[in-house]
Amino acid sequence: MTEVKASMAGSVWKVVAAQGDSITSGQDLVILESMKMEIPIPAEADGTVKELKVNEGDFVNEGDVIAIIE
Template structure:
């Protein structure tokens, strides 16, 4: 299992994948908005999205788990 973590604090602007989706390494999973910039958070490994830990509009801190990929 791989935990996808926020690289910086910000708001979840858009969730690009759904639970059950297959993802590849470096594929966008979530887009954060911070300081009026959009920051894509990508999958560190390929697999299936087992759980999304955030919803659009949520605020996350650096290091928070956004999704779990198995």
């Protein structure tokens, strides 16, 4: 199990992956918006998205868990 965490504080601009999706390491899961910049948050491992913990419009802080990959 791998927890994907936010690299910085910001708003969830777009959720790219869905629960149950097969993903590869480096594939974007969500895109954060911070200071008018878009910051992609990639998967850190190959696997399946077990759970997405954010929705579009949510605010996350640095270190918050965004998704769980198995």
